[in-house]
Amino acid sequence: xxxxxxxxxxxxxxxxxxxxxxxxxxxxxxxxxxxxxxxxxxxxxxxxxxxxxxxxxxxxxxxxxxxxxxxxxxxxxxxxxxxxxxxxxxxxxxxxxxxxxxxxxxxxxxxxxxxxxxxxxxxxxxxxxxxxxxxxxxxxxxxxxxxxxxxxxxxxxxxxxxxxxxxxxxxxxxxxxxxxxxxxxxxxxxxxxxxxxxxxxxxxxxxxxxxxxxxxxxxxxxxxxxxxxxxxxxxxxx
Amino acid sequence: xxxxxxxxxxxxxxxxxxxxxxxxxxxxxxxxxxxxxxxxxxxxxxxxxxxxxxxxxxxxxxxxxxxxxxxxxxxxxxxxxxxxxxxxxxxxxxxxxxxxxxxxxxxxxxxxxxxxxxxxxxxxxxxxxxxxxxxxxxxxxxxxxxxxxxxxxxxxxxxxxxxxxxxxxxxxxxxxxxxxxxxxxxxxxxxxxxxxxxxxxxxxxxxxxxxxxxxxxxxxxxxxxxxxxxxxxxxxxxxxxxxxxxxxxxxxxxxxxxxxxxxxxxxxxxxxxxxxxxxxxxxxxxx
Numbered sequence: 001x002x003x004x005x006x007x008x009x010x011x012x013x014x015x016x017x018x019x020x021x022x023x024x025x026x027x028x029x030x031x032x033x034x035x036x037x038x039x040x041x042x043x044x045x046x047x048x049x050x051x052x053x054x055x056x057x058x059x060x061x062x063x064x065x066x067x068x069x070x071x072x073x074x075x076x077x078x079x080x081x082x083x084x085x086x087x088x089x090x091x092x093x094x095x096x097x098x099x100x101x102x103x104x105x106x107x108x109x110x111x112x113x114x115x116x117x118x119x120x121x122x123x124x125x126x127x128x129x130x131x132x133x134x135x136x137x138x139x140x141x142x143x144x145x146x147x148x149x150x151x152x153x154x155x156x157x158x159x160x161x162x163x164x165x166x167x168x169x170x171x172x173x174x175x176x177x178x179x180x181x182x183x184x185x186x187x188x189x190x191x192x193x194x195x196x197x198x199x200x201x202x203x204x205x206x207x208x209x210x211x212x213x214x215x216x217x218x219x220x221x222x223x224x225x226x227x228x229x230x231x232x233x234x235x236x237x238x
Numbered sequence: 239x240x241x242x243x244x245x246x247x248x249x250x251x252x253x254x255x256x257x258x259x260x261x262x263x264x265x266x267x268x269x270x271x272x273x274x275x276x277x278x279x280x281x282x283x284x285x286x287x288x289x290x291x292x293x294x295x296x297x298x299x300x301x302x303x304x305x306x307x308x309x310x311x312x313x314x315x316x317x318x319x320x321x322x323x324x325x326x327x328x329x330x331x332x333x334x335x336x337x338x339x340x341x342x343x344x345x346x347x348x349x350x351x352x353x354x355x356x357x358x359x360x361x362x363x364x365x366x367x368x369x370x371x372x373x374x375x376x377x378x379x380x381x382x383x384x385x386x387x388x389x390x391x392x393x394x395x396x397x398x399x400x401x402x403x404x405x406x407x408x409x410x411x412x413x414x415x416x417x418x419x420x421x422x423x424x425x426x427x428x429x430x431x432x433x434x435x436x437x438x439x440x441x442x443x444x445x446x447x448x449x450x451x452x453x454x455x456x457x458x459x460x461x462x463x464x465x466x467x468x469x470x471x472x473x474x475x476x477x478x479x480x481x482x483x484x485x486x487x488x489x490x491x492x493x494x495x496x497x498x499x500x501x502x503x504x505x506x507x508x509x510x511x512x513x514x515x516x517x518x519x520x521x522x523x524x525x
Contacts, residue, residue: 056416082418094413098405108417
């Protein structure tokens, strides 16, 4: 069972979003409890990335309710949401080429009760320490993903919003990312994770939301997910 | 020839200051500031008016005029540019272009199109012996100021937290906001700073170039070519291209005088064919 002690850290109600005339989210409602790892699973175009962008305040047009830490954040600009403790790891990893690895890490201001000191970041990610003065985009894909994760941990974000951190990475790196997410969970940080890799999702997450065509079509506990893994893989067409 | 090369570097000093301002503004705001040349012109006229009507000397104008124009720039950003920014970029094109025409014609109405005289500051009226040839001290001063200012901006951009934020916001504005940085707060001072650089170039131009309402319009076309050659959004590229274009066009002037006006644009076309994003531009910046 998920480690929900208090109310949900994030609660989304009736969220709809549009790109121009096209509606990409339809009345989506989800909850994430404190300390949980929850995944959003669905095909490309199901609206997963848009949902994270809405949470982060980057989506142009949307309606509905978003409560984070019990307060309504719909009207807050992106930087205020980040400072409340939302840690965004975008689908393209968001590593700056004009910033060094270390600058990439130290750019965001501390935004939570427990920001990682740089020393701890480098202890956990020794590769980033070796390459601290390289331009961010000189790192390999896997290293850039580590950098994007390390950056929001250094912020001390309370809720990580990770958009497909395992996409296109080797099984070895995917395994490392799994280890990091489990460690993050141990320290009490919450994660909302977009994941197409159902098998990986089942190794880290407590619960899953299945999205299709902008709607939440199912909400599954991890044991249910494991039982139906093959069925879901077929459904996702992966 | 060496002397002509030096002339080119001095000309490049102006290109570099103007291109630097354009580049930081474009990077941070995504606005191509067509009024940049008009602010350069206002810089020159500002120091002329200060001297003519208030007896304020060159050295005071060198500090005062960029400061005042920079302030005017921040007001402009707050009142107009910021409001137009969410719309199609064309609106800010049109706005800054119209503003340039208005500023130009206002000055024209007051002072006519003839050039106003502006004396060289006494301290810099002599020549400096550069070893191989003597050179006007004032021109050496202009080159030195431009190099020092460009270097200082470079140090701020690469070594300070403010510079890091500007670089990040230039590369990925949305992501930078999502990482907790209030990008909007930095936009106004950056715009004002870019305008102040144009004003500084204008003040420096007053004692050595014709002070007239069209001086900015004439120059800015070349500066746009410089920015494109250096790579839109690349701050280092625009400064390097500024000095390089100054040098190349001065030498071109010497060897192929017939091409002197078009050489820069031929170069621009060649660079764009070879590297569509400019010499120091990043390809992905285009998309």
